[in-house]
Amino acid sequence: MTIWEKQYEVLGNVLSDRGVDVEAAKESLKQQVIELPSWGVGNSGTRYGVFREDGAARNIWDKIEDCAEIHRVVGVCPVMASHVLWDVTDDGRYTPVRDYAAERGLRIGTVHPNTFMGQEFRLGSVCSPDEATRTSTIEHFIDCVRITREMGSQVIGIWLADGTNYPGQDHLRTRKHRLFEGLKALYDAMDPDMTLAVEYKYFEPGFYTTDLMDWGMSFMMCSRLGERAKVLVDVGHHPPNANIEHIVSILLDEGRLGGFHLNDRKYGDDDLMAGTVNPLQLFAIYDQLVDAARDPATSAGAADVIYMLDQSHNVEPSIEGIIQSVMNTQTAFAKALLVERDKLTAAQQVGDVILANRTLMEAYELDVQPLLKQMRVEMGRHPDPIIAYREDGYARKISQERAGAGIGALGG
Amino acid sequence: MTIWEKQYEVLGNVLSDRGVDVEAAKESLKQQVIELPSWGVGNSGTRYGVFREDGAARNIWDKIEDCAEIHRVVGVCPVMASHVLWDVTDDGRYTPVRDYAAERGLRIGTVHPNTFMGQEFRLGSVCSPDEATRTSTIEHFIDCVRITREMGSQVIGIWLADGTNYPGQDHLRTRKHRLFEGLKALYDAMDPDMTLAVEYKYFEPGFYTTDLMDWGMSFMMCSRLGERAKVLVDVGHHPPNANIEHIVSILLDEGRLGGFHLNDRKYGDDDLMAGTVNPLQLFAIYDQLVDAARDPATSAGAADVIYMLDQSHNVEPSIEGIIQSVMNTQTAFAKALLVERDKLTAAQQVGDVILANRTLMEAYELDVQPLLKQMRVEMGRHPDPIIAYREDGYARKISQERAGAGIGALGG
């Protein structure tokens, strides 16, 4: 019996003592699907430059290989999200992408139109004062519906880089109207089984206004578009010190939480590995999700939430960074699954602030690594995916095969 | 001819050259009504202590006197907003308040229920887990409808101090439901000619969550309450670096901008004099208002917007601080009225960023003090209200009459 197995055994005792069902928690962990960002395995950087890795994915086929490798070691990532302009194919056909992914054990998840890579987007895409740009953006949207269909996906994720840099630059109410028209054109073009996830961002690349700047704005747009429009929460897209779990709770209550771009940040949209700056926040977000999943009023919506990673690696190797993000996300989720909810509710109802906070924190303070290792072993994986990855030779292989690549675009 | 009269004459030339109607601008300035905060003329402070002034208003009657004095020197403030628990009368009757105000040339404006002064509010008011507190808060709301009616006002302004301090302290979705129920009880109790203005605040006194934390949350609540519920924007209640004029433009477009609590801030909810930290921001807010007033789609809503001051004086004399805030607000409004809107629109439409920004800034850079002086003289006032106030002996009078007061509550 290894040490972590002993730890797992004792943890099981602790949890059964608390009346927490460890098997159910493990089952939830096994069933969580985390989408991998195709744009996360290529080169990325800051505006100061791109750090190139020898093994960086050169094209959509490499990205599928890399995501398949990640899934191989973590076991919970059979889906790859796509950013269409970074994932172009030579002939504009995407059924081969779907097939190639399927061969590697993957399906394509959320498909993201791209409305910022191009000189015509200097003043925005659907919100631009330039009518031709608005028109061509909408054409791109409609083409993305086709691409999504060909890729076998039912979810389109939209982030607009639209905004302004200076007071007076554009007419804000008019931009709001253009925004709705653009989103409506996309929504109306979608197949009936497709869902739209509308992302918001506090700032960047617009430095005065962002047309979709917060959850309130995305929520307003989604409410008017229809039932299949939901809000996408990118953890890094908020004002300093925002309470993201609170926003998540509201969207869950409204049945309008589409999904997440998971990462972490301290300052701006730093796109760091998930759970590295404030793991308590990631836990608190998952706590809302677990709680909503147990409430009949919100469980259906909670079950549909999509979990995507969205990170931009500058200093760590891309694939390792993504694997670590998956692991950190699982850590947060596991702890949230172990909260003693009846005890928590009872403390909340009588206003026992100390006990309520402690009850939540008693789950947070648990060491869930043994539980996660056990879950991975049960799924036929190595207990530590980073070690598995470092040992299996994949990094060396792609480093050799892809040498000389790295003229990749900047990460999103 | 005084120097400022010469300046005014030349300014007139500049503006007619630009095709800007200076008489119309002056007329708008004369017609703007700024509500004075009854709570602004008493003592106020920070959590570290209250700085007491000898002449601080001791009760609702003193507050009416002070507001009447302010209106006497500025001429645009015939309305006093009220915070009911700071403006209690001995017998609970408020018709005398209305009558006393009327004698002094004032009417009562927005009436604010108070849901934080009391030990029962430790965990919130309508969002508290304690049912008795929720019930008594709603009773207070309903009583405020009566008070509002007796005071001759049609507007209730609601700010809730509800929030939590710690993760897990309370169940967030449940609090959201309680919030709506509480607001609905108030809304349903209102007279058919009354309006509800729902304020939001990013943080404080809740330091983990605030139940009404941003415009999106207030907007959602208002949308469900009904047409007479609108959002109240307090300039100081936002995250760091929020773009407030953008929020204002959205609420104007939706017909849901109820009004303002005007003040300024650099860090938290600093409650400083309006326009002292970033006067360009105040101008940009007024720019949205002036623009919306000229657009048939939004003019009706823009005309109903209520302007209240809400500041908490710590280091300057209260009455002087309020007078200065009125003046700073007029400076911003005057500049917004002088923007060359056709030129601005033309530059925006062709994407001439430099020219668009410059056009806005050309109005901002104008010295409008001569225009404001002229307007005040035409209204029968002294061209400089601070000088008028310092010279008329009111400060000395109240300082003598009210000596020994100052056991006032903390400002809001």
Added chain:
Amino acid sequence: MTIWEKQYEVLGNVLSDRGVDVEAAKESLKQQVIELPSWGVGNSGTRYGVFREDGAARNIWDKIEDCAEIHRVVGVCPVMASHVLWDVTDDGRYTPVRDYAAERGLRIGTVHPNTFMGQEFRLGSVCSPDEATRTSTIEHFIDCVRITREMGSQVIGIWLADGTNYPGQDHLRTRKHRLFEGLKALYDAMDPDMTLAVEYKYFEPGFYTTDLMDWGMSFMMCSRLGERAKVLVDVGHHPPNANIEHIVSILLDEGRLGGFHLNDRKYGDDDLMAGTVNPLQLFAIYDQLVDAARDPATSAGAADVIYMLDQSHNVEPSIEGIIQSVMNTQTAFAKALLVERDKLTAAQQVGDVILANRTLMEAYELDVQPLLKQMRVEMGRHPDPIIAYREDGYARKISQERAGAGIGALGG
């Protein structure tokens, strides 16, 4: 064997496997001294009001009783820090305070002059433009040296509420000179065995400038005052998203870290329980302290660092809140003591970002509660101080004895 004892046993296996000395860690935890804030056990609040507890300490003697009770349950807090104007004695003599504390098993720690409770401080204390205020502040400083001496303490902690609210309000370079003169007068008046800890704060109650606004300013002042002047870090006194552990590392390297005011915050100076908003940050701070303690170049300075709690309870019972803060602080410290430092250093030196971060996080993810329980039992305490406190009847006792108190001042 209880469950936590089993957990402790397995944890011991894990740690010895990692080459971490669990006994040494436990010893360090036992030896850490955390100063209790005398101002934390009275009533406190926000600017919106004070929530009163029936059992709130009414005077310095009650405060000593309460701190003694806290020390009784936690075992690591034999010291009470004092804020002189909140801890006044009837006759101005402080030797009785020292004696009374000693009887209760406490000594007096850091003594804080008070330069904000009083009308004369409207424009500042030592930085005020009013010479009389500056002079009387310095007199108060000098009296605080006497009080410190009488209380048997060797540390004076200075926080100045000095600042300005508006551009132009005062001359900033002149205020800087006054600041140094004021601090120098205090420093020069100190006994040769006394230390001065100079606190900084980003904002509040000054909302435009704060004279001692950041570590750089405190550091500059200390460097000029002399070797016995050091910087006091209040965790809540920073800009949004500040990296506090980085500041701590710099001050440790310079031998200028005087101590901490421990608490947590999300927005402003929220004064919440330590470790409740971002426990990873508290751990990272302790990581710097543990690392510096092991380095001969910094160990002497690290050994002298003072740990004080400074929190302002609004919604939880004061004594419970302080106990919980002590526990959270110990959690962070314990984890920092369990970091595999050689492994960490090796990973850092080869630039293995993932491994370095993981090594730190592997300590953070440990469940150290069993270790802390074991340590408390070895110290003759209950394994869970909150339970000990709730069971021992002290809360009920003071609630009865002190009923009717609660006219206390606002917390600092």
Added chain:
Amino acid sequence: MTIWEKQYEVLGNVLSDRGVDVEAAKESLKQQVIELPSWGVGNSGTRYGVFREDGAARNIWDKIEDCAEIHRVVGVCPVMASHVLWDVTDDGRYTPVRDYAAERGLRIGTVHPNTFMGQEFRLGSVCSPDEATRTSTIEHFIDCVRITREMGSQVIGIWLADGTNYPGQDHLRTRKHRLFEGLKALYDAMDPDMTLAVEYKYFEPGFYTTDLMDWGMSFMMCSRLGERAKVLVDVGHHPPNANIEHIVSILLDEGRLGGFHLNDRKYGDDDLMAGTVNPLQLFAIYDQLVDAARDPATSAGAADVIYMLDQSHNVEPSIEGIIQSVMNTQTAFAKALLVERDKLTAAQQVGDVILANRTLMEAYELDVQPLLKQMRVEMGRHPDPIIAYREDGYARKISQERAGAGIGALGG
């Protein structure tokens, strides 16, 4: 007489009435030298992409041409600052650069080494754990001394992109030591008549720590390097809501203000045109400079301050953006020159907060555009440089000549 000439005449009356010497102010404006950023006239962008202009400068020679054009229209910019790796010459010789600039009426100003464009800088430059990188960085520093000399400049401006992204990534105290060693190597290599300006930045591209993160850190380094090391303040490199004018006042008082990178920002390091987000802040900064220039204790240091623009144009044409920044800077400076300083001082000394703030704001509220136009005409320039630029055909000329360029690097 044009309208602005009439405005100027009346402004003159107002100012002489206030006892302000308008001729002296105009003279100061004429003598201010603003360095142009060579990196500002090429293409630039955000991490999402570079917007290319047809006329963007392709190389150092183009950049000199563009800066000469800007100087031609504004008249106060005979100096071009350089970023060495973006301004490479084919043969590594820089005397030709100096000569070419001289022919165009320019000299080279602050020379910036570049320590971030290259794969070796993934973990930092002088702070990197990799010794080879540290060594090669220092070699680059020393080469920059030669380049600076060849360019005829005496000022080196250093900004380090060094930082870390994750807790534990590197040893912070060790990085601090490496930082000092690196800066010392540069300082020691400088010619005796050279000055070092040490920039700081709160975050980006490091998203956990920045080795030179604030003024305190730069100040500490400079103090130890020697008298010719001073702090460089980039307006955009601060925490949210920082009081930059306060920092400026401190550095002026210490004689350690080396210069500025002028721009504006609302969120991160947005690098917008100076004075577009909060022009009051830019005015307040200049107010400190003007005040220090009049004080014998600080005037020498104030006279040596270097003013550089540093902006990164995304949506406006680069050259126009820089011209507008120069104009906005002059607006702020002009207003600061017109403050009634004796009246201000008197109000400050008696603690008349309202009067002190008003006195400052009375200068801010002046329309100084006529004064600036008059100054430009007296300098032989067009009263409005943007119009001059738009009319003189330069934009069309370079757009034709340089068509096809635009493969430029990202802006800094």
